[in-house]
Amino acid sequence: MARWRPDILESETTPEALWLRRRDFLMLGAAGALSLAWPERTAAAAAPSGAALPIARRAELAGGEASTPWDDVTSYNNFYEFGTDKSDPVQRAGSLRPRPWTVTIDGEVKKPLTLDIDALIKRFPLEERVYRMRCVEAWSMVIPWVGFPLGDLLRQVEPTSKAKFVAFQTLLDPAQLPGQRRAVLDWPYVEGLRIDEATHPLTLLAVGLYGRVLPGQNGAPLRLVVPWKYGFKGVKSIVRITLTEKQPPTSWSRLAPSEYGFYGNVDPAVDHPRWSQARERRIGEFLKRKTLPFNGYGEVASLYAGLDPRKLY
16 A cells, blocks of 8 residues: 655645744734724823833933833733743743843953853943834834943944854743743744844834833843844843854744845835735734834835845844
8 A cells, every 4th residue: 555645745834933933923913993992092001010120311312202001011922932922921921030140242352251140231221212113024113222322232242254143042941931831932032134134223222111121022131122123133031142243044034934034124115925014013002004114214224225125024
């Protein structure tokens, strides 16, 4: 008897992480109905919690838009290290221990560092920056982050002439991050930027939001914020920053290179292979709005002069 063989190759099937994200698409379809209730929630929104942070400067960089309420920012998250549902991070983040915590900055640098997170924070004046944030699934928020420019940290370690890229790595610890017990992604989560992107004044290492310490579900104690890029570039719970000569691998582009590129720049004219990026739904609003090129941060356009826009995705 002939042995049965499948009609398609295993390599042609949808990766598990992408298949699991079907729930995200269903939630987006229901978002219009849910958003009718959000204005009432906003009126009685939960107050920010956690220890207050000393903020030296504040900057409104979201066109004067109202910030998304704390309870939405902290309860509707992508953080696959806790699970693939948007509600998993807030429900499971209690397992994360953000203290003690060390961060290593190494690679193509003259002065590598390994610092306790609190010692790292004390090195730089903290800023509150209100940024528009856009997720690849076509939802968005306005978030008042607290942190310091990544460029300030990189200048202290003195990159060598070979440093062309900056690689980031999330904590690998399934006891603290139970989502890592499943092979949804190739753990640990890794991301990367070109060094000119990393040192751009808009690029932030965030340690808090709404003036409070960063909650676990939002990437405590240290996460990357690059407001002109889709949310998957915002690596969370960072333990290592490495400067490299070659472009580093990134988790989502390694899993599905045709859908998640290295750059991840917000571009309404370049669709995701499975849906349009031309419009987005701001959490708390009923109607969709037009997506802005570079998420409205057009000052970064000069970084990509002469490059094919489709390669920037």
